[in-house]
Amino acid sequence: MGDTGLAPLTGGDIEYCWFGSPDSALTLVLLHEGLGCVDLWRDFPDRLAATTACRVLVYSRHGYGRSAPCKLPRPVSYMHDDARDALPELLEFLNVGRHVLVGHSDGGSIALIHAGSVAGPGLQGVVTMAAHIFIEDVSVRSIAVASQAFAAGKLRDALARYHGSNVDCAFRGWADSWLNPAFRDWNLEGFLPQIRVPCLIIQGEDDEYGTAAQVARTVAGIRSGGKGTAEALMLANCGHAPQQDQPDTTLSAIGAFVATIGAETGPA
Secondary structure (H helix, E strand, O other): EEEEEEEEOOOEEEEEEEOOOOOOOEEEEEEEOOOOOOOOOHHHHHHHHHHHHHEEEEEEEEOOOOOOOOOOOOOOOOOHHHHHHHHHHHHHHOOOOOEEEEEEHHHHHHHHHHHOOOOOOOEEEEEOHHHHHOOOOHHHHHHHHHHHHHHHHHHHHHHHHHHHHHHHHHHHHHHHHHHHHHHHHEEEEOOOOOOOOEEEEEEEOOOOOOOOHHHHHHHHHHHHHHOOOOEEEEOOOOOOOOHHOOHHHHHHHHHHHHHHHHHOOOOO
Protein backbone atom coordinates (compact mmCIF):
# COMPACT_ATOMS: atom_id res chain seq x y z
CA MET A 1 0.00 0.00 0.00
CA GLY A 2 1.23 3.48 -0.85
CA ASP A 3 0.87 6.78 1.01
CA THR A 4 -2.69 7.15 2.31
CA GLY A 5 -4.81 10.03 3.55
CA LEU A 6 -8.25 11.56 3.87
CA ALA A 7 -9.36 14.53 1.80
CA PRO A 8 -11.97 16.74 3.55
CA LEU A 9 -14.36 17.33 0.65
CA THR A 10 -17.78 18.98 0.69
CA GLY A 11 -19.62 15.65 0.95
CA GLY A 12 -17.32 14.30 3.67
CA ASP A 13 -13.87 12.73 3.88
CA ILE A 14 -12.54 10.83 0.87
CA GLU A 15 -9.99 8.06 1.34
CA TYR A 16 -7.07 8.25 -1.11
CA CYS A 17 -3.75 6.53 -1.72
CA TRP A 18 -0.69 7.38 -3.83
CA PHE A 19 1.58 4.93 -5.66
CA GLY A 20 4.75 5.58 -7.63
CA SER A 21 7.13 8.51 -7.72
CA PRO A 22 5.85 12.01 -6.82
CA ASP A 23 8.36 13.34 -9.36
CA SER A 24 6.40 11.95 -12.32
CA ALA A 25 5.06 14.55 -14.76
CA LEU A 26 1.82 12.60 -15.28
CA THR A 27 -0.65 11.14 -12.77
CA LEU A 28 -3.02 8.28 -13.51
CA VAL A 29 -6.22 8.68 -11.48
CA LEU A 30 -8.04 5.38 -10.92
CA LEU A 31 -11.84 5.48 -10.58
CA HIS A 32 -13.30 2.29 -9.13
CA GLU A 33 -16.34 0.26 -10.11
CA GLY A 34 -19.79 0.38 -8.50
CA LEU A 35 -18.73 -1.96 -5.68
CA GLY A 36 -15.06 -1.00 -5.53
CA CYS A 37 -12.77 1.01 -3.28
CA VAL A 38 -9.06 1.64 -2.77
CA ASP A 39 -8.34 -1.85 -1.41
CA LEU A 40 -10.26 -3.68 -4.13
CA TRP A 41 -7.80 -2.49 -6.78
CA ARG A 42 -5.42 -4.95 -5.10
CA ASP A 43 -1.94 -4.81 -6.71
CA PHE A 44 -3.08 -3.10 -9.92
CA PRO A 45 -2.10 0.48 -8.91
CA ASP A 46 1.40 -0.62 -7.91
CA ARG A 47 1.86 -2.56 -11.15
CA LEU A 48 0.44 0.33 -13.18
CA ALA A 49 2.90 2.76 -11.61
CA ALA A 50 5.77 0.39 -12.39
CA THR A 51 4.59 -0.19 -15.98
CA THR A 52 4.06 3.47 -16.88
CA ALA A 53 6.57 5.26 -14.61
CA CYS A 54 3.64 7.52 -13.69
CA ARG A 55 2.33 8.44 -10.29
CA VAL A 56 -0.98 6.68 -9.57
CA LEU A 57 -3.78 8.06 -7.40
CA VAL A 58 -6.60 5.84 -6.18
CA TYR A 59 -9.53 6.90 -4.02
CA SER A 60 -12.81 5.60 -2.63
CA ARG A 61 -15.90 7.62 -3.51
CA HIS A 62 -18.34 8.65 -0.79
CA GLY A 63 -20.09 5.57 0.60
CA TYR A 64 -17.18 3.24 -0.18
CA GLY A 65 -14.17 1.89 1.69
CA ARG A 66 -13.00 4.21 4.46
CA SER A 67 -14.60 7.32 2.97
CA ALA A 68 -17.54 9.12 4.54
CA PRO A 69 -20.92 7.44 4.06
CA CYS A 70 -23.45 8.58 1.48
CA LYS A 71 -27.19 9.13 1.81
CA LEU A 72 -29.49 6.39 0.57
CA PRO A 73 -31.12 6.03 -1.81
CA ARG A 74 -28.61 7.49 -4.22
CA PRO A 75 -30.12 9.63 -6.98
CA VAL A 76 -30.01 8.18 -10.49
CA SER A 77 -27.64 11.06 -11.25
CA TYR A 78 -25.03 9.78 -8.78
CA MET A 79 -22.35 9.25 -11.45
CA HIS A 80 -22.95 12.72 -12.87
CA ASP A 81 -22.63 14.18 -9.35
CA ASP A 82 -19.34 12.39 -8.70
CA ALA A 83 -17.94 13.42 -12.10
CA ARG A 84 -18.86 17.10 -11.89
CA ASP A 85 -18.54 17.80 -8.16
CA ALA A 86 -16.47 15.39 -6.05
CA LEU A 87 -13.81 14.50 -8.63
CA PRO A 88 -12.86 18.09 -9.53
CA GLU A 89 -12.77 18.99 -5.85
CA LEU A 90 -10.46 16.07 -5.09
CA LEU A 91 -8.12 16.89 -7.98
CA GLU A 92 -7.87 20.47 -6.76
CA PHE A 93 -7.33 19.51 -3.13
CA LEU A 94 -4.50 17.13 -4.02
CA ASN A 95 -2.97 19.57 -6.55
CA VAL A 96 -3.14 17.03 -9.35
CA GLY A 97 -1.66 18.53 -12.52
CA ARG A 98 -1.42 16.67 -15.82
CA HIS A 99 -3.43 13.48 -15.49
CA VAL A 100 -5.19 10.62 -17.21
CA LEU A 101 -8.43 9.20 -15.82
CA VAL A 102 -8.52 5.39 -15.72
CA GLY A 103 -12.02 4.20 -14.81
CA HIS A 104 -13.51 0.74 -14.34
CA SER A 105 -17.25 0.19 -14.93
CA ASP A 106 -19.05 3.01 -13.04
CA GLY A 107 -15.66 4.68 -12.72
CA GLY A 108 -15.26 4.63 -16.49
CA SER A 109 -18.67 6.21 -16.94
CA ILE A 110 -17.74 8.90 -14.41
CA ALA A 111 -14.52 9.55 -16.33
CA LEU A 112 -16.45 10.06 -19.58
CA ILE A 113 -18.94 12.45 -17.96
CA HIS A 114 -16.10 14.45 -16.42
CA ALA A 115 -14.14 14.59 -19.68
CA GLY A 116 -17.20 15.68 -21.61
CA SER A 117 -18.39 18.37 -19.23
CA VAL A 118 -16.06 19.88 -16.61
CA ALA A 119 -12.54 18.72 -17.52
CA GLY A 120 -9.80 21.21 -16.78
CA PRO A 121 -6.62 21.77 -18.81
CA GLY A 122 -4.81 19.13 -16.75
CA LEU A 123 -6.76 16.26 -18.30
CA GLN A 124 -4.59 14.56 -20.91
CA GLY A 125 -6.53 11.36 -21.66
CA VAL A 126 -9.11 8.82 -20.57
CA VAL A 127 -8.98 5.04 -20.28
CA THR A 128 -12.18 3.14 -19.59
CA MET A 129 -12.55 -0.53 -18.70
CA ALA A 130 -16.07 -1.97 -19.03
CA ALA A 131 -17.72 1.44 -18.89
CA HIS A 132 -21.41 1.96 -19.71
CA ILE A 133 -22.93 4.82 -21.67
CA PHE A 134 -26.48 3.44 -21.93
CA ILE A 135 -28.63 0.80 -20.25
CA GLU A 136 -28.79 -2.77 -21.55
CA ASP A 137 -30.98 -5.63 -20.38
CA VAL A 138 -27.90 -7.75 -19.67
CA SER A 139 -26.68 -5.15 -17.18
CA VAL A 140 -29.96 -5.02 -15.30
CA ARG A 141 -30.28 -8.82 -15.20
CA SER A 142 -26.75 -9.25 -13.81
CA ILE A 143 -27.31 -6.58 -11.16
CA ALA A 144 -30.60 -8.22 -10.13
CA VAL A 145 -28.70 -11.49 -9.62
CA ALA A 146 -26.09 -9.67 -7.52
CA SER A 147 -28.88 -8.06 -5.47
CA GLN A 148 -30.28 -11.49 -4.64
CA ALA A 149 -26.82 -12.68 -3.59
CA PHE A 150 -26.40 -9.62 -1.36
CA ALA A 151 -29.76 -10.28 0.29
CA ALA A 152 -28.74 -13.89 0.93
CA GLY A 153 -25.80 -12.65 3.00
CA LYS A 154 -22.63 -14.13 1.46
CA LEU A 155 -21.94 -11.22 -0.87
CA ARG A 156 -22.68 -8.76 1.90
CA ASP A 157 -20.17 -10.47 4.17
CA ALA A 158 -17.53 -10.48 1.42
CA LEU A 159 -18.00 -6.79 0.66
CA ALA A 160 -18.02 -5.84 4.35
CA ARG A 161 -14.37 -6.86 4.55
CA TYR A 162 -13.54 -3.94 2.28
CA HIS A 163 -16.30 -1.41 3.00
CA GLY A 164 -16.93 -1.96 6.73
CA SER A 165 -19.87 0.15 7.90
CA ASN A 166 -20.23 1.48 4.34
CA VAL A 167 -21.27 -1.92 2.97
CA ASP A 168 -24.94 -0.98 2.55
CA CYS A 169 -24.06 2.41 1.07
CA ALA A 170 -21.78 0.70 -1.42
CA PHE A 171 -24.11 -2.05 -2.54
CA ARG A 172 -27.57 -0.57 -2.13
CA GLY A 173 -26.46 2.80 -3.50
CA TRP A 174 -25.25 1.06 -6.65
CA ALA A 175 -27.75 -1.76 -7.19
CA ASP A 176 -30.91 0.11 -6.22
CA SER A 177 -30.04 2.95 -8.60
CA TRP A 178 -29.44 0.61 -11.52
CA LEU A 179 -32.64 -1.34 -10.77
CA ASN A 180 -34.73 1.82 -10.46
CA PRO A 181 -37.11 2.00 -13.46
CA ALA A 182 -36.19 5.69 -13.83
CA PHE A 183 -32.61 4.60 -14.56
CA ARG A 184 -33.70 3.10 -17.89
CA ASP A 185 -33.43 6.60 -19.40
CA TRP A 186 -29.83 7.04 -18.19
CA ASN A 187 -27.56 7.81 -21.16
CA LEU A 188 -24.16 9.46 -21.53
CA GLU A 189 -23.92 9.76 -25.31
CA GLY A 190 -24.48 13.52 -25.20
CA PHE A 191 -21.16 13.97 -23.36
CA LEU A 192 -19.02 12.07 -25.84
CA PRO A 193 -18.73 14.63 -28.68
CA GLN A 194 -17.50 17.18 -26.12
CA ILE A 195 -14.47 15.09 -25.14
CA ARG A 196 -11.26 16.72 -26.38
CA VAL A 197 -8.58 14.23 -25.31
CA PRO A 198 -7.38 10.82 -26.54
CA CYS A 199 -9.34 7.86 -25.17
CA LEU A 200 -8.72 4.12 -24.91
CA ILE A 201 -11.92 2.09 -24.51
CA ILE A 202 -11.31 -1.42 -23.14
CA GLN A 203 -13.85 -4.19 -22.63
CA GLY A 204 -13.82 -7.97 -22.23
CA GLU A 205 -15.56 -10.06 -24.87
CA ASP A 206 -17.23 -12.04 -22.06
CA ASP A 207 -18.37 -9.04 -20.01
CA GLU A 208 -21.46 -10.15 -18.11
CA TYR A 209 -22.60 -6.56 -17.56
CA GLY A 210 -22.43 -5.13 -21.08
CA THR A 211 -22.11 -5.92 -24.78
CA ALA A 212 -19.66 -4.73 -27.43
CA ALA A 213 -22.23 -2.09 -28.41
CA GLN A 214 -21.07 -0.06 -25.41
CA VAL A 215 -17.59 0.16 -26.93
CA ALA A 216 -18.72 0.79 -30.50
CA ARG A 217 -21.06 3.61 -29.55
CA THR A 218 -18.54 5.16 -27.15
CA VAL A 219 -15.81 5.27 -29.78
CA ALA A 220 -18.20 6.59 -32.45
CA GLY A 221 -19.56 9.27 -30.11
CA ILE A 222 -16.11 10.56 -29.11
CA ARG A 223 -14.93 10.65 -32.72
CA SER A 224 -18.08 12.45 -33.85
CA GLY A 225 -17.07 15.59 -31.97
CA GLY A 226 -13.89 16.00 -33.95
CA LYS A 227 -11.81 17.09 -30.93
CA GLY A 228 -11.06 13.82 -29.15
CA THR A 229 -9.73 10.52 -30.46
CA ALA A 230 -10.80 7.05 -29.39
CA GLU A 231 -9.51 3.52 -29.91
CA ALA A 232 -11.23 0.30 -28.89
CA LEU A 233 -9.63 -2.77 -27.33
CA MET A 234 -11.76 -5.91 -26.96
CA LEU A 235 -10.09 -8.60 -24.86
CA ALA A 236 -10.71 -12.32 -25.40
CA ASN A 237 -11.23 -14.58 -22.39
CA CYS A 238 -12.09 -11.54 -20.30
CA GLY A 239 -15.15 -10.65 -18.25
CA HIS A 240 -16.17 -7.42 -16.55
CA ALA A 241 -12.80 -6.71 -14.91
CA PRO A 242 -9.95 -6.52 -17.48
CA GLN A 243 -7.49 -5.52 -14.76
CA GLN A 244 -8.16 -8.85 -13.03
CA ASP A 245 -8.96 -11.20 -15.92
CA GLN A 246 -6.26 -9.98 -18.33
CA PRO A 247 -3.93 -7.87 -16.16
CA ASP A 248 -0.78 -8.15 -18.29
CA THR A 249 -2.55 -7.24 -21.53
CA THR A 250 -4.44 -4.42 -19.82
CA LEU A 251 -1.29 -3.00 -18.24
CA SER A 252 0.56 -3.20 -21.54
CA ALA A 253 -2.25 -1.42 -23.39
CA ILE A 254 -2.48 1.37 -20.84
CA GLY A 255 1.30 1.69 -20.84
CA ALA A 256 1.38 2.11 -24.62
CA PHE A 257 -1.48 4.61 -24.47
CA VAL A 258 0.23 6.68 -21.76
CA ALA A 259 3.49 6.66 -23.73
CA THR A 260 1.60 8.18 -26.66
CA ILE A 261 0.10 10.82 -24.36
CA GLY A 262 3.58 11.74 -23.20
CA ALA A 263 4.89 11.98 -26.74
CA GLU A 264 1.99 14.19 -27.84
CA THR A 265 1.92 16.57 -24.89
CA GLY A 266 5.56 16.79 -23.89
CA PRO A 267 6.82 17.59 -20.37
CA ALA A 268 4.73 19.45 -17.82
